[in-house]
Amino acid sequence: MNLKNRFATAGLVLSVAFGCGQNTDKEAGAADSTAADSAMMARDSIAESKTQDFFQSLPSPIHVARIFQRAGLKYISGITNPASNASKYMSPYSKSINLGVYTTDLSYCTFNDQSQEAISYFKAVKTLTDGLNLTSIFESTNMIPRFEKNIGNKDSLVTLMATMSMESDILLKQTSRLDIAYLSFAGAWTESAYIATQMLKNKRNPDILKRLLDQNNSLGKLIGLLQDFDDKQEFESLISSLSDIKTSLDVLNSENTTTHEEEFKKLTSKVETLRSKIVNDN
Numbered sequence: 001m002n003l004k005n006r007f008a009t010a011g012l013v014l015s016v017a018f019g020c021g022q023n024t025d026k027e028a029g030a031a032d033s034t035a036a037d038s039a040m041m042a043r044d045s046i047a048e049s050k051t052q053d054f055f056q057s058l059p060s061p062i063h064v065a066r067i068f069q070r071a072g073l074k075y076i077s078g079i080t081n082p083a084s085n086a087s088k089y090m091s092p093y094s095k096s097i098n099l100g101v102y103t104t105d106l107s108y109c110t111f112n113d114q115s116q117e118a119i120s121y122f123k124a125v126k127t128l129t130d131g132l133n134l135t136s137i138f139e140s141t142n143m144i145p146r147f148e149k150n151i152g153n154k155d156s157l158v159t160l161m162a163t164m165s166m167e168s169d170i171l172l173k174q175t176s177r178l179d180i181a182y183l184s185f186a187g188a189w190t191e192s193a194y195i196a197t198q199m200l201k202n203k204r205n206p207d208i209l210k211r212l213l214d215q216n217n218s219l220g221k222l223i224g225l226l227q228d229f230d231d232k233q234e235f236e237s238l239i240s241s242l243s244d245i246k247t248s249l250d251v252l253n254s255e256n257t258t259t260h261e262e263e264f265k266k267l268t269s270k271v272e273t274l275r276s277k278i279v280n281d282n
Helices: 003-019 025-057 061-070 083-088 092-111 115-131 143-149 154-174 178-202 206-214 216-229 233-252 257-280
Strands: none
Touching: 061 092, 061 154, 061 178, 061 206, 083 092, 083 115, 092 115, 092 154, 092 178, 092 257, 115 143, 115 154, 143 154, 154 178, 178 206, 178 216, 178 233, 178 257, 206 216, 206 233, 216 233, 233 257
16 A cells, blocks of 8 residues: 555544544444444545556557557567567566566557567467466457467457457456556556657657657556555566656656757666566566
8 A cells, every 4th residue: 555545544544533532442442443444445445446547547558559550650670579588487577567568569560560470479478367377368268269360450450459458457457466457557658668769769750759758647647556566676666767767758748848859868768778677577
């Protein structure tokens, strides 16, 4: 629970406790129980609200990839995280965050008609979901054979990816595995930013740059969600890196255009550093 949530829960407990100061011991015991129940309900309500916000308001990796593709983001061979790396990720953290990386790579290849690469990334996604005990996402829908059967039909592949994303969201929400959901989105966000900045290094496309800067809002929401797990060292480091990236995006979104070129270089370097850490952390 983050600091804001702790204060909200503590405030509710204190208000109930002080309001019952004149009760008998028996009444005080009942009040304590009521306070605890109320605090738990408040905590659960806050958690449910944040969960709904995550699943409803943050764009899926497929949607983000589509936005960039429509802005002119072209396929660059070798820029994605090799699908063969999927079997190297051992920890739940590395599996979760690289699941997002591979979901973005899958979308990137699909939207750019790289069919064989897309199959490899689809299988890489399955490798990681299996490792996270999310096998039912693929088994219930017979995904891989359907994906292979529809190679060459981009619309069908996009539909299958959307189905996979929806099944994943439902399962993660039902099982309260929000750490996986948040880390996956963090990996997807970072990979999208990495691909975009790499292209912008070589050719400054104003439409792609605008789409990149537009992702600042979703990054802010993501950082807030990750802070629920900031007691874990890996999350703390990730939050720090993403917050540093957001600082550059804030500057680039400001009206002070004189600092844009220098700040874009800083942004690119920050994204490269975080992405390298993500894909190389086993």
